[in-house]
Amino acid sequence: xxxxxxxxxxxxxxxxxxxxxxxVDKGDxxxxxxxxxxxxxxxxxxxxxxxxxxxxxxxxxxxxxxxDLVYVSNExxxxxxxxxxxxxxxxGAEISTGFTHFRINWLRKKKLSYETFTQIQYDDGRNMPLRxxxxxxxxxxxxxxxxxxxxxxxxxxxxxxxWKQAEPSRLIQKExxxxxxxxxxxxxxxxxARFNGIVYYQGGYDESSDLFRNRFSGDVSLSFSLxxxxxxxxxxxxxxxxxxxxxxxNWVYSLTNxxxxxx
Numbered sequence: 001x002x003x004x005x006x007x008x009x010x011x012x013x014x015x016x017x018x019x020x021x022x023x024v025d026k027g028d029x030x031x032x033x034x035x036x037x038x039x040x041x042x043x044x045x046x047x048x049x050x051x052x053x054x055x056x057x058x059x060x061x062x063x064x065x066x067x068d069l070v071y072v073s074n075e076x077x078x079x080x081x082x083x084x085x086x087x088x089x090x091x092g093a094e095i096s097t098g099f100t101h102f103r104i105n106w107l108r109k110k111k112l113s114y115e116t117f118t119q120i121q122y123d124d125g126r127n128m129p130l131r132x133x134x135x136x137x138x139x140x141x142x143x144x145x146x147x148x149x150x151x152x153x154x155x156x157x158x159x160x161x162x163w164k165q166a167e168p169s170r171l172i173q174k175e176x177x178x179x180x181x182x183x184x185x186x187x188x189x190x191x192x193a194r195f196n197g198i199v200y201y202q203g204g205y206d207e208s209s210d211l212f213r214n215r216f217s218g219d220v221s222l223s224f225s226l227x228x229x230x231x232x233x234x235x236x237x238x239x240x241x242x243x244x245x246x247x248x249x250n251w252v253y254s255l256t257n258x259x260x261x262x263x
Contacts, residue, residue: 039069042233044258060089064256077105085254087125095125105139113139115153126248127164133157135180147188154181157202163246172245176213178204192225216240223260233260 044064063086071078081101088094099121106114116136122129137155157180163172184198197220206213221235238253 035073037069037071039067040260040262042066042258042260044256060087062087064258072108075107075109077108079103079105097121097123097125099131111141113141115139115155117157126252127166127246128161129164130162131159132161133159137180149186150184152181152183154179156180159202159204161245165246174206174208174245176204176206178202193222194225195220195222197221211243213245214242229262231260231262233258 042065044062063084065084066082068079068081070080079102081103082099084098086094086096099119101117101119103115103117106116114136115138118134119132121131123131135155135157137153139151139153141149141151143150157178159174159176159178161174161176163174164170165172180200180202182198182200184196186194186196188194197218199216199218201214201216203212203214205211217237217239219235219237221233223231223233225231234255234257236253236255238251241250244250
């Protein structure tokens, strides 16, 4: 119950700031104009009791919220990304995840610019109570012309993670210096449809375990404008880890549909 109350409070705070959902690779940060905010809100809620038998009713509840904000100054872009997920079913495990990511794109108008970023995250469903990272790198705007934009970023980051191991019961802590590389794109298909996405690679050497750990993740979305401010969005995200720190599924994904409000 306390977890549900915290989620509701977080949603109310997200709406009160009038943010909107934004990818890290938002193409509008390359705009020539400056001194403005961008943002959007994306909220999906699902509840059903589509049970297999009349004797045993199974209820599923799912909540996903995103609230992101960007401020574009003359020289730089300041990006705040927030994500919160909650899922539960009768007799099943409660799954709750969330993160906040802050990034600055320095000298945003240049073909070769710079980035610094920090993030805090948790994932109860995978027994990760805390993840923190901080890093920086360079960003290369490969293409900015017309309806198509492509850029590549690479750098280094310091990552700290906590994982709960069941047997034997203990808290594992990891500190790893990693490379962080990504490719992002944005395409306007026509006047109402937009397709964008970003793919990350993060990998580094774990000295305490004497091995390399590699993580691949990505997010793609297709949105259709319904009005000037409202659109329907379909998003797919996935993550793969070749050597998980604790015995968990190394491949996870999600597919969601919902409405997005832009201003």
